[in-house]
Amino acid sequence: MKLEWSHTVLNIKDSVKILQFYTKTLGFNLSDRGPLAENGPEIIFVSQDSDEHHQLAFIVGREDVDKSTSLNHLSFRVKTFDEVYEVKERLDSADVEYLPLCHGNALSLYFNDPEGNGIEVFFDTPWDVAQPQGVVWDTSLTEKEALEWVERTFEKEPTFAKREESAREFVNRK
Ligand SMILES: [Fe+2]
Structure with missing residues (x-):
């Protein structure tokens, strides 16, 4: 199943x-x-x-949007770095604040919808690293600069490796 x-x-x-x-x-x-x-x-x-x-x-039919819920965030993957940038620009034009956070294996933007539901949009980096990790990244960087920064920032982590070469075992990985 x-x-x-x-x-x-x-x-x-x-x-x-x-x-x-x-x-x-x-x-x-x-x-x-x-x-x-x-x-x-x-x-x-x-x-x-x-x-x-x-x-x-x-x-x-939600009565009170101020009440907290059990939802932390919904997360969506984009296939290209340019799409992360496009989301950033759309959030800028809609005056939505966001937190750019890098998990080593992903470059993410975190923000809230108009009723406070958390949302993440992320782009997979070429690397794998044990989680959790989180370092704020600079959204003004180009893709090349951002990926170089990711490598410099996380390469000292003992589990840091290229995705396809990662020896780490986790659930559902063969
Ligand atoms: Fe997430």
């Missing part, structure tokens, strides 16, 4: 703000929306993956 991750559903309060953020700033597409049952709350489905009807769904 293998459970493959499909989607996450968030309870939300303001569907206009949330949809604006997830579609305009983060680039999700609206798949469907409608009431969950007769007179039930609305559910809104979004996706960026043609194989997933929804990667995220929002159920409108």
